[in-house]
Amino acid sequence: MARRPSPAGAEAAHPSEESWFAALGVSQDTQIDDEAAGGRGRSRPSGWRAAESQDSRFLTRQARRLLGATTQPSFQRIYRAFLGARVAVGLLLLGAQAASHLIGAGSPGPSWVLAASAAYALATLVAWWLGRHAAEGRQGRPVHRLRRGQWLSTVGLDVAAFGLLHLFGSTGNINYLPLLVLPVLMAGVLTSRGAALSVAAAITLLLLGDAWWRAADGNFSMLYMQAGLVGSGFFVIALLAGELASRLAREELAARGSMELARQQAQLNRLVIEEMQDGVLVVDRRGRVRVANPAARRLLAEEGLVPAPPFQLHGDPAWQPLAAVVMQSFKSGSSPETGLEVHLPFPSGHSRGLRVRLRFTKRRQPQASEELCVLFLEDLRDVQARTRQEKLAAMGRISAGIAHEIRNPLSAIAQANALLAEDLTTPAQRQLSQMVADNVERLKRIVDDVMEVAPGGPPVQAQPVDVTALVASTCSEWARTARLPLDERSALRVDLPLAPVGAAFDPDHLRRVLINLLDNGYRHASKRPGSVEVRLVAEPEVLTLSVCSDGPPIPLDVERYLFEPFFSTRSRGTGLGLYICKELCERYGATIDYRLRSAQYTARNEFYLVMRVVPLGPQDVPSASLNLTR
Known part of the structure; x- marks a missing residue:
């Protein structure tokens, strides 16, 4: 079965009816929908969000007018303007004819002229009422040319009506010839150049025919000259109107493109600011x-x-x-x-x-x-925090370089002191030699600590570790090293879950962090039974390891510098213990912090470490348990 041509194809088959505004196109991207202009957010086809209502407050009055103008296609606005002008002409024509017949002044003309004026006025009103949807095609898409029915109901009707009035309704007092300017002007603006010239040619032929008809009474040359001059004027009007319409279309196309670029720039700025x-x-x-x-x-x-x-x-x-x-x-x-x-x-x-x-x-x-x-x-x-991190990074690089250069002199000092100690005999000399050896070892520990957290080291390969077993074994070893009684009288209390819990952490590094926290907690604790508590709390996503002590609360002016390097409250402290703990935790995506627990707890000072829980394999679960007995 043969397919019927689509309306779009039917319209494309009449290129002579295209107007100058076809150059503007009907792209939806260059139009502002009514809801966006009204300030309600609405998603656009391009993925951007329509402008919020607050954006309208930044628009000047001229910008709002331009936005309102671009809400409708140019063809629609100009077409409505011509429809309004036709209504005005029709009503004025009807009013003039009615007044002439009622007052009876001069020659009112034939009665059919009044009826024709009334019919024309009614036709213009109907066309104006229906013209609200003139810029929408059958699929609701904007159009930029007159369809055949629109052309016949506007330009064609005007040429026929005003031509009849000029031919048969003109009297000595009333001349309807100037009314023919309206269809010529409308054709020049809303149709192509060929269609506009065709309308001007048809009106010129009408005038020449009227001149030939009237030439029977004599004065042939004057009538033909007058008709030719008027026809030439109509051609000039059609050409000028078309040129002005073409220029308007080009300028509006440029303005619409500029508005779209400005709108996209505003949306980009809004997106950047929001993010x-x-x-x-x-x-x-x-x-x-x-x-x-x-x-x-x-x-x-x-x-x-x-x-x-x-x-x-x-x-x-x-x-x-x-x-x-x-x-x-x-x-x-x-x-x-x-x-x-x-x-x-x-x-x-x-x-x-x-x-x-x-x-x-x-x-x-x-x-x-x-x-x-x-x-x-x-x-x-x-x-x-950003300033502090920048300073710490710079300090870390400098300290790492210095520590690397200190290693060789320290080794030489240690060896020389050991050789010298072999020949010392008096207790005073041996005491001085031991003092040198102790300080050399202290400097070596500082160098090792600095190199441990120095930037630029090898990448960290985190592996799953059973935190429960590691904490149990570390606490047992630390208690033996600290010579604590491994019974109820012990200063150390450990609370661990029964099941193994995994975390992504290097075992040696986690053991070092825990020992550092135990040393600090025990150093400031009261040494009474249970003065130091170690707790491991497992949750579905995170694992919290805390070390609490019953020492005096840390002052606020000290708390803010706890994790900064080279800060210590002890005269012989390096100030790197907690800083190294923090750096090691950050390597594995963990966090460490301090908080003061409520007064209901005996051990109020709490350092807690938060790690991510990872699943453990069979090879990751060692057979270790907490053993606090000799």
Whole structure:
């Protein structure tokens, strides 16, 4: 069975009806849907999210007008304008004829002219009413040319109606010839050049025929000259209208492309801002927050997120320090390049420190003052941690180089001291030699510790280890080394799960971390039974190993430097123990920290290590158990 041609194919079969606005195309990517223009977020075919309602506040009046203009295709807007003009002409024509017949002034003309005017006015009203959907095809897609029915109901009807009025309705007082300009102009704008010239040619032939008809009364040359001049004017109007329409189409195509590029750039900027780790706020002179990315909303809230903008920066008492900085910067017109430190006091008593950098946007006039303030917010703890990590990395590289250079002199000193000790006879001399040997060993331990955590070492290959068995064996060995009674009177208490639990950690490194924590805890403990506790708590995803002691609570000014290198409260301490523990834990994706437990516990000082749980194979489960008896 033969297939019927599609409407698109039928329309494509009449290229003569295409208008100049076909160059604009009908791509959906260059049009703003009504919901996006209204401010409601909506997913677009390209994957971007439509502009939020807050974006409209940054658009100037001219930009809003341009956005509103591009919401509809140009053909639709101009076609509606012509339909409105036809309605106005029809109503004016009907009103003039009705007034002429009612008043009776002059020669009102035949009665059929009044009826024709009424019919034309009614036809224009119907066409205007139906023209609301004129720019949509049968599939609801925008079109950019007049279909045959539209052409006949507009241009064709105007040529026929105004031609009849000119031929048979003109009197000495009324001339309908100027009305023929409207269909010529409409054809020049909304159809192709050939179709517009065809309309002008048809009207010219109509005028020449009327001149030939009237030439029977004489004055042949004047009538033909007048018809020729008017026809030439119609050709000029058709050509000029087509050229102006072509230029309008080109300019609108360029403007639409610029709008699409600007829209894509705005969407890219919005995406970048939303994904930034730093908080971004846009505030006006009244303290009204217009834009806030998720990071900024998280920093302004004690927990969770603050509501989406717009909101007042003066609306929360905790934000007053930040609002004061913004208002002061608006007054001075500048801010420090390095930023300012602002602390937000929350009602719960906690405070959050922020590093704030401010930038201003200016109006187009150079002499105008700043209008908007852009704030870049960083958590002061992150800034300090980043600075501390940079310093530690630099210090680690320097220390590793120094430690490497110290090894050879230390070996020479140790060997020379050993040779010298063989010839010493007096106790005082031997005591001095032993002092040299002890300090050499201490320096060697420092060198080994520094080289252990020095950057640039070989990559770490984590292997599953049974943490339960390792903690049990390490605690047993440490208790024997510390000469602790291995019974109920022991200062060490160990609480382990019955089943093996695995973690990705090197056994030697984990043993070193645990021994370091046991040494620190026992050193500051009261030495009473149970003064040092070791607990291993297994959860589905993580494993927590904690070492607690009943020593005095660590002061706050000491707590903040616990895991920094070369910090120690002992005169003979290296200050590298906890720092090495932290570096070793970070190698295997674990974390170590300190906290003070509540007063209901005897051992309140707790250092805890959090590791990820990994499954154990049969070869990873050793036959080791906790043994605290001799």
